[in-house]
Amino acid sequence: MKFSENWLRELVDVQADRAELAHALTMAGLEVEELTPLGDDLAGVVVAEIVAAEKHPEADRLQVCKVEAGQGEPLQIVCGAPNARVGIKVPLAMVGAKLPGDISIKAAKLRGVESSGMLCSAKELGIDADASGLLELPLDAPIGQPLADYLGLPDASFELKLTPNRPDCLGLVGLAHDVAALFGSAVKVPAQVSVPVTSEARRGIRLEAGKDAPRYLGRIIEGIDPAARTPLWLAERLRRAGLRPISAVVDVTNYVMLELGQPMHAFDNEALEGDIVVRHARAGETLKILDGSEAKLDPGFVLIADEAKGLAVAGVMGGHDSRVTDTTVDIFLESAHFAPAAIMGRARKLGLHTDASHRFERGVDPELPRRALERASELLLAIAGGKAGPVLVAENLADLPTPAAVTLRRARLQRVLGVAVADAEVARIFIALGMQVVTVAEGWQVTAPSSRFDIEREEDLVEEVARIFGYDNIPTATPAGALTLAVEPEARINELALREQLAARGYHEAVNLSFVAAELLASWSFSQNLVPLANPLSADLAVMRPSLLPGLIEALRHNRARQQERVRLFEVARVFAAGDPPLETPSLAIVACGNARAEQWGEPSRALDFHDLKGDLDALIAWGGEPQRWSVHADGLPDWLHPGRAARVARDGETVGYLGALHPQLARTLDLGADVHVLELALEPVLQRRVPQARAVPRFPLVRRDIAIDVPETAPWSQIGQVVRSTLGERLKELRLFDRYSGKGVEAGRKSLAMGLILQDASRTLTDDDADRCVREAIAALEQTCKAKLRG
Incomplete structure (x- = not known):
């Protein structure tokens, strides 16, 4: 929100200087983001008229101008501005004047021609950023008058960084109430007047958008002068608020928006057909808007239309075909109230951000439309003439908000x-x-x-x-009170401790946005149960992430592009799936590439492989104290994993994540350029921990029996171990796989596994017969389930 300091001081008495005003606003929650002084030092700058202009004899881009400045004789000024011409009135910095930036004006010779002063642009005067040419003043500007007096300077442009809950301060009158409260003064609001109705021109209005548009007012003004110029005072207030003067009609609507906070719009009345209809857009409906683009609408948009076509996207921007042009003499002024929820996000969906949408989506006073319509009518009739018709009102009072x-x-x-x-x-x-x-x-x-x-x-x-x-x-005091310490459950690992464990294993924590591009998810083959955003910040952030891996891989790729060959990252965050409401699942993900260990002299370097990441997973599983509840399987893999170098991770037989190398095709698509291994797990199973329980040291000794079995190459160790454990039950204290062999002496397509069975009974000493019986039971179960054979 930008505004002129002088304008604000006209609305409220402020017994404070500029710095004190800025500080008071900021401390009241209305942060002054930028303060730009305007025309603080323009002594010696006057209004002048160019009465003659000739080409410089030694320079193509310079002109020798004769300038009347109220000094008796015209002054000779050499000027290079492209718009310098006879008949215009412009600012003249006289010899001896000082301009902003500590520029002193002296008599000089330019290419051999004397110049007694400088004709100025707005930028050189420090009142605007426009440096394209001389600042052209109205033709009735009095020659010789100090420019500061003529333009109402000095002044300052304040820019406030308003929080979304203060839309009332998006108008100077609303802001003036806060200033009055801060300084104990009164607001001098312009009295509300009703302009005389001198025309019977009418147009019907129908409200068909329900609670989204409960109030709409309009008025036809006939016979305005399309060539009428915006008064200097109004144009300057717009300029100092960051808006360019355009035409009398547009400038008046913008002025009322800045003054009262009510966005307005004007239509060419001749372009309208029948009644005004405020309705929701139809699916697939389009409208060419003021910036020339084609707005693609859906039923979520409120549309201002007539009986034949759309006219404007409500609360966002007017239509191109019904705009006010240089030949418009009859206009239809609108002033309406739209529910914030009906406008919120609609401009962004069209790739726009307008002054109107900025206000309407935060909330505009529902009582402002009539006052704003009368104020705009008053200004427009004074500037451009015309005959005002009656105020046309359509409203659903039950849908209007009422303060409680x-x-x-x-x-x-x-x-x-x-x-x-x-x-x-x-x-x-x-x-x-x-x-x-x-x-x-x-x-x-x-x-x-x-x-x-x-x-x-x-x-x-x-x-x-x-x-x-x-x-x-308000005095600063230390708060008093007792703190209640949270009790950490022993059956759950602390998330911070998990992060520290991963950091200790050489991983760096990454934090990514929860939004990703739909195109990126498509490359991963994520297409089911996605949660698209209705109001995305950008096209690259349009979908809630269904997995942590796409974001982590992008972070890994970013690091690799900056010569980081060994990258190890993890993230603990939530992923999202479609539902009502969407389902949020805490997850843990790891990505790694490069060498298995950092560069060192103690062992030769080797590339990271599946088993390295599996070792990290085993360390996390062991921390929970129940590794026997976990297993990995080679089946049921997603498309983004390498089919021969990946595994599905399960806990108690239920899938909780995946582990392995990325699929080569995906790696090429993402331009990774090297093997990348990933792990993603649901977080809660990882954080579950068995509570340690004290038990007596077993009185009876352990018995070990080693066996070697011949099994098909496709038989996974997870299945073999599960069969042995379920067969022997509590008699099996530990199962150790200590050898794997394939080759000579073993049939093609089969492998030999050697394992140690650690046996113990809590009630007695196991005999050799007991141990042999356990071995026979295990082998029989393996023969039946895994097509195993005992090797001699």
Whole structure:
């Protein structure tokens, strides 16, 4: 929100200098993001007229101008501005003047021709960024008058960084109420007038968008002068607020928006057919808008239309074909209230951000449309003439928001602020902010004006008192109270400890956005159960991530592109799947590439492989104390994993994640250029931990039996181990695989596995017969289930 300091001071008396005003606004929550002084030092700069201009004899781009500046004789000025011509009035810096930037004007010779001063652009005067040519002044500007007096300088352009809950301050009148409350003064709001109705021109209005558009006002003004120029005072206020003057009609609507905070629009009345219809857009409907682009609409948009076509995207931008042009003499002025939810995100969906959408999506006072329409009519009739028709009103009162009274307790206010604020001061603050106050026994009953959408509960009123009373006036004190320590459950690993464990294993934690591009997910073959965003920040952030890996791989690729060959990253965050509401699942993901170990002299370097990442997984599993509940399987792999170098991870037989090398085709698509190994798991199973329980040391000895079996090459160790464990039950204390062999002596397509069975019984000593029986049972189960044969 940009505005002119002089304009604000016209609306409210401020007994403070510029710096004090800026500080007070910032401390009240209306942060002054930028403060630009305008025309602070323009002594010696006057209004002048070019009365003659000839080409410079020694330079093609220079002109020798005769300038009348009220000095008796015309002055000779050499000027290189492209728009310098006879008949225009421009600023002239006289000899001896000093311009912003410590530029002193002296008499000089340019290519042999004397020049007694300088004709100035707006940038050279420090009042605008435009340096394309001389600042052209209105033709009625009085020659010789100091420019500062003529333009109402010095001034300053304030730019506020407003929070979304303060849309009322997007208009100078709303801001003036806060300033009045801060400085104990009164707001001098222009009196609301109703312009005389001198025309019977009417047009019907139909509301068909329900609660999204509950109020719409319009008025036809006939016979305006399309060549009418915007007055200097109005044009300057627009310019200092960051808006370029365009035409009388457009400038008036922009001025009213800046003054009152109500966006407005004007249509060429001759381009309209029949009634105005405020409705939702139809699926696939399009509209060519003012910037020349084609807006593709859907039923989520509110459309201003007539009986034949669309006219404007409500709350965003007007249509191209119904715009006001240089030949328009009859206009239809609109002023409406739209529900914030109906406008929110619509401009961004069209790739736009407009002053109107910025205001409507935050909330505009529903009582402003009539006042704004009358104010715009008043200004337009004064500037461009014409005959005003009656105000045309269509409204659904039941759908308009109504402010509710909120009670503020005196004791609650003092407890939250830590300081007692006098009752009279509290009442003064609320009244200065335009609120209605009724004193009750416990405090105050406050009804906010219709412009204050943010006043909903007692805490909002406490905030209003705090920021106007002044945060500097609230003493700093250490809060008192007992802290309740959270008890960490022993059956769950702390997430921070998990992060520290991964960092200790050489991984760096990454934090990625929860949004990814749909195109990136398509390359991973993620197409099911996606959660698209209705209002994405950009096309590259349009879908909630279904997996942590795409984002982590992009981070890995970013590092590899910067000569980091060995990259090891992890992330602990949530992933999202479609549902009502969408399902959020905490997950853990790891990506790694390069050498298995950092460069060193103790062992030769080798590339990271599946088993390295499997070792990291085993370390995390062992931390939970129940590794026997986990298993890995070669089946059921997703498309993005290498089919021969990957595994599905299960806990208690239920799939919880995947591990392995990326599929070569995906690696080529993502331009990774090297083997990359990944791991992704649901987080909760990893964090579950067996609570240690004290047990007596077994009295009876362990017995070990080693066996070697011949099994098909396709038989996974996870299946073999599970068969042995389920067969022997509690008698098997540990199962150790200590050898794998294939080759001579073993049939093609088969492998030999040697394992140690560690046996123990808690109630007695196992005999040789007991141990041999266990071996026979295990071998029989393996023969039946895994097509195993005992090797001699």
